[in-house]
Amino acid sequence: MKIGPKKSDAKYHMTNSADGVQHDLSETTLEKDLGVHIDDKLSFKEHITTSVSKANRVLGVIRRTFQNLDKETFVQLYKSLVRPILEYGHSVWNPQAKGLCKDLENVQRRATRMIGSLKELSYSERLRILGIPCLQHRRRRGDMIDTFKYLKGIYITQKPNLHKPPPTERDMRGNSLKLFKNFAKSKVRSAFFADRVVFDWNTLPDNVVTADSVNCFKARLDSHWKDTSSVYTPSCY
Incomplete structure (x- = not known):
């Protein structure tokens, strides 16, 4: 993977220590390391998209499993099952683009609407009542x-x-x-x-x-x- 504004046509090789045969390394624009998708633009768009998709699937399971969620049960389920997916490795991929930040926040925004008594309130008001900070904070x-x-x-x-x-x-x-x-x-x-x-x-x-x-x-x-x-x-x- 080549990272940086300068274009390069350099080719890279790796020699097999067992037989001494040299192998050409193929160029890639996206790799996954320790659970984080890293792209050659360092935008981390793929990682955030994947995390959002996975978190939404978990929310779907919670929605289908619990017909009526009270505040305490929701907070416990959300903090233990959903939020860790959206925060894993954030020190590396902290989003630069406003749109990616919003994609992450939308998962929590939709999740807090699962509580019927809070559904008509604004996102900020729901967070205050539940005692859950926004993901950006x-x-x-x-x-x-x-x-x-x-x-x-x-x-x-x-x-x-x-x-x-x-x-x-x-x-x-x-x-x-x-x-x-x-x-x-x-x-x-x-x-x-x-x-x-x-x-x-x-x-x-x-x-x-x-x-x-x-x-x-x-x-x-x-x-x-x-x-x-x-x-x-x-x-x-």
Whole structure:
């Protein structure tokens, strides 16, 4: 798979260690790795389309199995069976296109209409009553949790390129763990994890980013964002 704006006619080969025979590698535009569909444009359209289709099938099973769903049962079923499908690997494929973001959100929007007593309410109102944030906010929250784990060394893996700014008085405003924003030449690059998390992270107060544990960080982050309109109202609508 060739990724990038520059076209190349280069051919790649792999030599069999057993017999020394060289095999030509065929070119591909889409591959699946660890459950994530990666395309040569890094749009992740195929992955999102597949996830939406699978989540809708699971919702169909729930609809056919339960004739009358109360709020508590719906929330438990949705959180355990449907939402994980829509969020798996989001750190990699966080959608750039507004349409793809809307496709994901539409699954949750239709799901919340399965409760008869909430059917006539708006999407945001249904989410507030059920205590379920929109998927866009969930991905944003997940990015902050992953950033915290990287900076605290909780993830035992190769860290993304999260640059810290020089410790000047001006840069220390906001919080003491601010990150440096790299210049992104393309829209694709600006959507990479190490670039898209910088703004949200740098606007968090110091008592949030300096939390002693992951659970403490989650609680303080949720408390800080609880009155933010984006929690229940995605910008893709």
